[in-house]
Amino acid sequence: MNFQEEYTFLLGQQWFSKEELDQLARYYNSHYPQLDFLEFLVRSRRLDPQKYRQALYYFQSKGKTSPAFTGSASPETRRPGQPGTLAPSHGEPHNHAMIAGRYRLEKILGQGGMGKVYLGVDTFLKRRVAIKINIMQEKDQSRFLKEAQIISQLDHPYIVPIFDIGKTQDGQIYICTKYIEGVDLSHVIEDLKNGRESAFTTIPRRLELFLKVLEAVSYAHSKLIVHRDLKPQNIMVGFHGEVWTLDWGLAKVLDESESASTTDSTMNLDLLKEIVNTNTMDGTMAGTPGYMAPEQAYGEQKKIGPQSDIFSLGVILYQLLTLEEPFQGKTLLEVMMKTTQGEFLPPRAVNPSLPKPLEAIILKAMKNKRWERYLSVEDFIRDIRGYLENKPISVYSPSFYEKSILFLRNQAPLLAGLAMVLAFISLVSILVLQTEKSKRLAESKAKAALKKQFTLEKQKRILAERMKKEAADKQKAIEAKLKAERERKKLKEEQEKKWKRRFEALKFYWAARDILMRNMKFKTIKEEVIP
Structure with missing residues (x-):
């Protein structure tokens, strides 16, 4: 199977217009002759897997299948x-x-x-x-x-x-x-975007992961090596939190002589119009569209350096914290034009909950002009760590309110110790006050008890005196009554004696009267009977 057979098959299927297929063919022959034409189309995402399989079955039936395409899935899938x-x-x-x-x-x-x-x-x-x-x-x-x-x-x-x-x-x-046993960072981002369970749900955990990537790239820069193809797919995350930076195939040693094939930006803008490809490009533009720096997109090899990697790292951090790619478009040309012109939504427009200092860090790393980005990955690391440690960072001036919050966070250990001292003092004060209160309460209760006892005793004395008085009064009353009774009895006896004396005195009178009355009655009767 050769290029001409594949070209004829694709033209017959009318999946591409002749003009479009000719443009793709020219770019293929110029930059990817080592690849099979169908493989090139799959990798550039101009041929979807279903159509690829259809082409594969066709050439298999003709007995002309390329060795690179005898699998059940396309290289891209x-x-x-x-x-x-x-x-x-x-x-x-x-x-x-x-x-x-x-x-x-x-x-x-x-x-x-x-x-x-x-x-x-x-x-x-x-x-x-x-x-x-x-x-x-x-x-x-x-x-x-x-x-x-x-x-x-x-x-x-x-x-x-x-x-x-x-x-x-x-x-x-x-x-x-x-x-390496794990998944690449793009899968971690996909899990976070789809709400699946992840160990990197919080921003601090994501920043800790990202710091490991920064440290790896910083180390490479210290060895005068630039990666040139940093993207989530080239960062592996182990199942135990390990992080590795992969695929150094496009890396550049800074002290090596530059290739004479460096092209200008105008030529590369024309080249961009020829193909839509979101994979790593091996030709003039080294890197991945959407992640490569503007100078890489222009193919300006002599300008590619540590700041180019810093731009890519800024894009990765943008995607890691917002879960969206900053440069999006339907075609490669649109993506690359947005990259070169610095057209993307601010991180907080995508994720309003993103802290302002982190947005400032991302925007600093993604500056369109390379000299406006961080001078080194170490500066990038310093700001990320500064944010994690609640310290001021170089790219953001917080408001008074934010400074106050930052101060409180920075002084958290001191404030925590002070709070503990105040809490201890408060506790001791409370205990002392409680003790004093208890003491005063006990004294008050004792005084109340004494007062109550005194009152009871006084009441007892008063009651006793009252009862004694009442008893005395009662005794006096009894004695007065007895006396009155004796006097009445005595008076009665005296009256009885008086009446007895009177009766005795009248006894003779009555006896005389009775005799007189009998005599008078007899005389009357006698006078009546015997006149």
Whole structure:
């Protein structure tokens, strides 16, 4: 299967206009001749997977399938860490093949522009490794070797180390590196965007992750190495919080001589109009559209330096904190034009809850003019750490209210200690006051009890005196009554004696009267009877 057959098939399917297909073909022949034309279209996202499979089945039926396209999924649809199903072909290692008599290939993990990555087993040390095997033509292997040489100079805990390098039995160069179990940062962002459970829900946790990327890039810059292709897909996050910066294939050593093929911005703007591609571009523009700095988009190789990586890091931080890409468009030209002109929504317009200092940090890193960005990644790190530690940062002047809040946060330990002292003093004061209150209450109760006792005793005395008086009065009354009774009895006896004396005195009178009356009655009767 050759370019002409693929071109004729695509033109017959009418998936592209002839003019559009000719533009794509010209760009392909100029910049990606090492790739299959269909592979180029898939990687540039001009051919969707369904149409790709249709083309694949057509060429399979003709018995003209390219070795690079005998898998069940397109190169663009496979993710790092996802098993591939590429069939072995002549000159290409297959699953369970041995390399250098030491490494056994288990399965394919993914494929990039320069090579295929396999999960392998180091049979000597009994550990899993990642093995990247070059698939480029021999004349293009220098870039593959350059990546290995660059990584070998970067001994850092957040940069994947190289274990070994050599050639397969077929003469293909391989690089053996540490095998990483995890996902790339784009998946972390996707999980956060879709509300799935994540260890990086809070902004401080995301910043801690991002600091590890900054430290890795800062270390590389200290070795005069610029990554040039920083993006979430090139940052791996381990299942235990580890972070690694990957894919140094486009890295640039700052002291190396510049290529004479550097082009001007006008030429690159014309070139941008030829193709829509959101993947890493291996030609004049080194980097990934949407993440590359404006000077990279213009292809100004001599201007690419640490500030170019800082721009890409700013884009990554923007996406990590807002969960949206800053430069969005329907075509590559639109994305790149927005990049070169610095047209993107401020972070707080996308995520209003984002703190203003973090927005200022992002905007500083993403300045359109490279000399307006951070001078070094160390300055970037200093501001991120300053924010995390509630300290002033270089790119933001807080208001009085924010300064007050920042002061309180900065003095939190001192204020906490002062608060503890005040709390202790307050507690002691409360205890003393409580003790005094209890003492006064006890004294008050004692006085009340004494007063009550005194009152009771007084009442008892008064009651006793009253009862004594009442008893005395009662006794006097009784005695007076008895006396009165005796006097009455005595008076009665005297009256009785008086009457008795009178009766005795009248006794003779009555007796005389009775005699007289009888005599008088008898005389009357006598006079009546005997006249």
